[in-house]
Amino acid sequence: MNGQEIRDRLLHSYERSYDIVKPSEVNGHIYDACASYHESGAKYVLSKKAELWRISCHEHAYFKAVEELNEQDVEIFLTDLTEWIEPKVVREGKEVPDTDHMYTLVTGIFFADKPVADSVKKKIRKYRYYKNYRFSLRGYCQVRLLVFDTAEQKVFGNRAAWELVKGYAKMFRS
Structure with a gap:
C-alpha cells in the first residue's frame, strides 16, 4: 500500500465527522x-438564554503525500x-481566540513512499508546539505531527501525537 492509498483510506474515515477541502492552499503551499472538525457544548438553566458556560473545541488536519519526506517538507x-x-x-486574525474557545489541535499528516531519513524522524519526534491564550483562560493550541512511512510500514510522530500513532499503527498490521 502506498502513501496515496493510505491517505485516501484515512480521508474516507474522516468524512463522517470532518469538513474536508481537497486540495487545500495554505500560505501559497498546496496540501x-x-x-476540520468543530464541536461545541453548553450548560444552561431552564432556558437556553440562561447559559452558564459554553465551550468550543476544534481540530484541523493537513494531509500531504510525498514520495520522499525531507526536512524541507517539514519546515x-x-x-x-x-x-x-x-x-x-x-x-x-484576533489577538486571542473567542471566550468560549477550549482547545484547537492542528495535525500535520505526511505519507512517505520512500524510507524517512533518521534526521527527519528525529526532528518530528522532538517537535513541540503548545500555545496557551491568556494563561489558558482562552484555551490552547497544540500541534501534532504524524508520518506514515509506507516503505518500512511504520507510523511515528511527536509526543502530542502518541495516541494517533498507537491507533494508526494497526493499519500496517492488518
Missing part, C-alpha cells in the same frame, strides 16, 4: 486535503503553521 509545514494556520485559522 492534498484539510479536514514548510511548520512555517505555514506559525505564519498562517495559528494566527488565521486558530485565532481567526
Whole structure:
C-alpha cells in the first residue's frame, strides 16, 4: 500500500465527522486535503438564554503525500503553521481566540513512499508546539505531527501525537 492509498483510506474515515477541502492552499503551499472538525457544548438553566458556560473545541488536519519526506517538507509545514494556520485559522486574525474557545489541535499528516531519513524522524519526534491564550483562560493550541512511512510500514510522530500513532499503527498490521 502506498502513501496515496493510505491517505485516501484515512480521508474516507474522516468524512463522517470532518469538513474536508481537497486540495487545500495554505500560505501559497498546496496540501492534498484539510479536514476540520468543530464541536461545541453548553450548560444552561431552564432556558437556553440562561447559559452558564459554553465551550468550543476544534481540530484541523493537513494531509500531504510525498514520495520522499525531507526536512524541507517539514519546515514548510511548520512555517505555514506559525505564519498562517495559528494566527488565521486558530485565532481567526484576533489577538486571542473567542471566550468560549477550549482547545484547537492542528495535525500535520505526511505519507512517505520512500524510507524517512533518521534526521527527519528525529526532528518530528522532538517537535513541540503548545500555545496557551491568556494563561489558558482562552484555551490552547497544540500541534501534532504524524508520518506514515509506507516503505518500512511504520507510523511515528511527536509526543502530542502518541495516541494517533498507537491507533494508526494497526493499519500496517492488518
